[in-house]
Amino acid sequence: MPVYFLRRVLAAIPVMLVVAVFVFLLLRLTPGDPAAVLAGDMATPEQLEQIRASLGLNDPLYVQFLRWMGDLLRGDFGTSLISNQPVLDLVADRMWPTIWIALITITLSVIVAVPMGVVAAWKHRSWIDHLVMTFSVLGFSIPVFVIGYLLIKLFALDLGLLPVQGYVAPSEDLPGFAARAVLPALTLASIYIALIARMTRASLLDVLGEDYVRTARAKGLAERRVLFRHALRNAAVPVMTVIGTGFALLISGVVVTESVYNIPGLGRLTVDSIFARDYPVIQALILLTSGIYVLVNLAIDLSYSFLDPRIRY
Amino acid sequence: MPVLDIRNLTVAIDAKDGASVVRDISISIEPGETVCLVGESGSGKSVSSLATMGLLPKGALKVTGGEILLDGEDMLKLSPAELRDRRATRMSMIFQEPMTALNPVIKVGDQIAEVLEAHTKLSNAESHARVMGILDQVGLPDIERVARSYPHQLSGGQRQRIMIAMALILEPRLLIADEPTTALDVTTQLQILRLIKDLQQKHGTAVLFITHDMGVVAEIADRVYVMNRGDMVETGKVMDILAAPKMDYTRRLLSSVPSLVPRPPRPVASERLALQVSELDKIYGGGGFLSKAATTHAAKAVSLELKAGRTLGIVGESGSGKSTVARCVMRLIDPSAGGIRVGGQEIADLTPRGLHPFRKRLQMVFQDPYRSLNPRLSIEESIIEGPMNYGMPRAEAVAKAAELLDLVGMPAGSAKRYPHMFSGGQRQRIAIARALAMEPELLVADEAVSALDVSVQAQVLDLLTEIQERTRIAILFITHDLRVAAQICDEVAVMKRGEVVEYGPTAAVLGAPRHDYTKSLLAAAPGRDWDFPNFRPVAA
Numbered sequence: 090m091p092v093y094f095l096r097r098v099l100a101a102i103p104v105m106l107v108v109a110v111f112v113f114l115l116l117r118l119t120p121g122d123p124a125a126v127l128a129g130d131m132a133t134p135e136q137l138e139q140i141r142a143s144l145g146l147n148d149p150l151y152v153q154f155l156r157w158m159g160d161l162l163r164g165d166f167g168t169s170l171i172s173n174q175p176v177l178d179l180v181a182d183r184m185w186p187t188i189w190i191a192l193i194t195i196t197l198s199v200i201v202a203v204p205m206g207v208v209a210a211w212k213h214r215s216w217i218d219h220l221v222m223t224f225s226v227l228g229f230s231i232p233v234f235v236i237g238y239l240l241i242k243l244f245a246l247d248l249g250l251l252p253v254q255g256y257v258a259p260s261e262d263l264p265g266f267a268a269r270a271v272l273p274a275l276t277l278a279s280i281y282i283a284l285i286a287r288m289t290r291a292s293l294l295d296v297l298g299e300d301y302v303r304t305a306r307a308k309g310l311a312e313r314r315v316l317f318r319h320a321l322r323n324a325a326v327p328v329m330t331v332i333g334t335g336f337a338l339l340i341s342g343v344v345v346t347e348s349v350y351n352i353p354g355l356g357r358l359t360v361d362s363i364f365a366r367d368y369p370v371i372q373a374l375i376l377l378t379s380g381i382y383v384l385v386n387l388a389i390d391l392s393y394s395f396l397d398p399r400i401r402y
Numbered sequence: 403m404p405v406l407d408i409r410n411l412t413v414a415i416d417a418k419d420g421a422s423v424v425r426d427i428s429i430s431i432e433p434g435e436t437v438c439l440v441g442e443s444g445s446g447k448s449v450s451s452l453a454t455m456g457l458l459p460k461g462a463l464k465v466t467g468g469e470i471l472l473d474g475e476d477m478l479k480l481s482p483a484e485l486r487d488r489r490a491t492r493m494s495m496i497f498q499e500p501m502t503a504l505n506p507v508i509k510v511g512d513q514i515a516e517v518l519e520a521h522t523k524l525s526n527a528e529s530h531a532r533v534m535g536i537l538d539q540v541g542l543p544d545i546e547r548v549a550r551s552y553p554h555q556l557s558g559g560q561r562q563r564i565m566i567a568m569a570l571i572l573e574p575r576l577l578i579a580d581e582p583t584t585a586l587d588v589t590t591q592l593q594i595l596r597l598i599k600d601l602q603q604k605h606g607t608a609v610l611f612i613t614h615d616m617g618v619v620a621e622i623a624d625r626v627y628v629m630n631r632g633d634m635v636e637t638g639k640v641m642d643i644l645a646a647p648k649m650d651y652t653r654r655l656l657s658s659v660p661s662l663v664p665r666p667p668r669p670v671a672s673e674r675l676a677l678q679v680s681e682l683d684k685i686y687g688g689g690g691f692l693s694k695a696a697t698t699h700a701a702k703a704v705s706l707e708l709k710a711g712r713t714l715g716i717v718g719e720s721g722s723g724k725s726t727v728a729r730c731v732m733r734l735i736d737p738s739a740g741g742i743r744v745g746g747q748e749i750a751d752l753t754p755r756g757l758h759p760f761r762k763r764l765q766m767v768f769q770d771p772y773r774s775l776n777p778r779l780s781i782e783e784s785i786i787e788g789p790m791n792y793g794m795p796r797a798e799a800v801a802k803a804a805e806l807l808d809l810v811g812m813p814a815g816s817a818k819r820y821p822h823m824f825s826g827g828q829r830q831r832i833a834i835a836r837a838l839a840m841e842p843e844l845l846v847a848d849e850a851v852s853a854l855d856v857s858v859q860a861q862v863l864d865l866l867t868e869i870q871e872r873t874r875i876a877i878l879f880i881t882h883d884l885r886v887a888a889q890i891c892d893e894v895a896v897m898k899r900g901e902v903v904e905y906g907p908t909a910a911v912l913g914a915p916r917h918d919y920t921k922s923l924l925a926a927a928p929g930r931d932w933d934f935p936n937f938r939p940v941a942a
Contacts (some may be wrong), residue, residue, distance in 0.1 A: 214461075307455055308487030308517050308568065314635035318516075319505050397507050398552045 206289025228283025
């Protein structure tokens, strides 16, 4: 296992390198001049030229790339073109709200969705199965912002139970953090609950038709034991995949929810930096999300070999 | 009193006015007796056994009449909890496919111990001792290690021994074995049959053995029940059934069992070589990027020759490399070394593009007719696809498809229908028609009749012979079944672990084998002493 782990980590290096090249080129080749943005509408061509030179934007692409990679390897992600803060600080600042919300969302989704899927599969074609499936279709089809505003209207405005918007770090004020995190997490969770419940149900239905489930019954085992010991673990691999990918998507795809709930997270930072053409920040963000994807995939793969002893690398 | 007494059992599809799939059958088994329940697919033999265990698929099938008495207690009147309590303690079951019947993510020792957990109050230590005891009884080596293994780390035979251990650990009165050796190689099959017999004698267990294989019946049965399409056809002592069957159906069933005695040799019709394989090597595996994998030498210096209009059989057990050779010949996989000449043309080293003109000269028929036809294409579309790829106009291809369907004995009007509307035997005929549409010189049949019932198998074999006589096609016939090989092949090559150990005319190889491995294969073939089509022992 340690060897496998090491191999997987090593294999992530070329992946990240390709991402880096791609990120670098993508932004340099997009129209829009950051120097013009920095200088403002009233700048003279001479001022523009000065700014370009100071940012190194006039050098050949490969020089810019090598300089950029060298900085990255030393942990220097550059300075924001707009706010003049170091990019690393900026991103680190915004990362925690997003990660916290994502963690709560995915935990909530798993806690709700897995039992839903299990019951639906176990009572296949009963009313409870139909109910779960109906809920799942709803979760898929109602847009996130609709659910978001509905939840705000109900819990924050009408009932006054929770604050409408905002974010407090859990280290500062845990109850305040929880009160502010629950609505965004619920909003985001709706689609993941639908997805994970569906996946659990389908995967478990497959497994319940397997020969070894029949064998377990032929041994005279109680139905509960057949379901939990023999079926569920075999059904877990595809469910794990969905959970892992879901988590990675959450980190990068929370733009709308963060806007609705006014959370100073990565989603908003992404939007802001794109509007401002803040190259260093955008690059760092893409690298960060890619890194998270690679890490999450690694974790998922490791969980496979834990769940199913046939999977060895 | 019989251990199991099934009286007038009827099972029907669980729906309003659902059709019955088993009608009014009665079976009884005395202590220590082995009773074989035989029949072709769809005869209702498995359904009857699942009904006994109370394991009929919920919502699909249900018992609508009769009694199932185990030691006088009616299983149909028990509550689910009572029924669970009888399983494994009074009646046990083992299944056909030992790979899928064991849970892949739980160690086999734990899977056996689970039976004890469910039905006894033994301590961990006692339970462990019992598990070791039964593993020892089923003849497994290194039992501590085996107990800690997962199913995929064991061979097919070992897995079936685990299933038997699990079934017999609480010494049930009745063991139901549903085709327990069908998925195993002949030599392993023989060992498992002996094991069941031994344990049965030791514990006095009654065995209900379900099989489609008459050879196995001849080997182990005391009495036989013959079923057909849900009805009990006849019953009697094994020798009475094999030597003097009373009913037509039984007679036909026995007549379809291919004889192990090779058929008379056919004259060589043409000296033209259709296929020449020389020193073929195939090595699987080897390192990839950042990985090191063990290599498997699946074919070692295999040399074969096949003349037009002849059939060459490659026989061997699983892992012998017979399918690897077939796939190399088809160039579905790339050989590691050696030559493959089809009709005089070397194809072993052609690029995919260079291979294109020769693809139509080799066609293949696969084992499983349920999966080898595209379910979304009509029969006609499946058949015309190949010829049209090679430039035949659609109208001509359609006419040809109709002609071929007629040739393989499909009813008129089949062309526009889809694969799921046909039986397994019919689908295999369709697969043959599809292969023939390309007018190949060489037909590779990889276990092409193994998934079929014997009566259908006989028809498909006849069809292949007839087509061969008409078209002079050469057939490379891959099979694990020596009976089939004896009846269809002109020459036979016996493979073991990638090597051809014996190769020659069928009459010589199977009639008077010289290599020890061929001898052991023949010795393990169940029912080898009985000449089924002639209802008598094999003449010495």
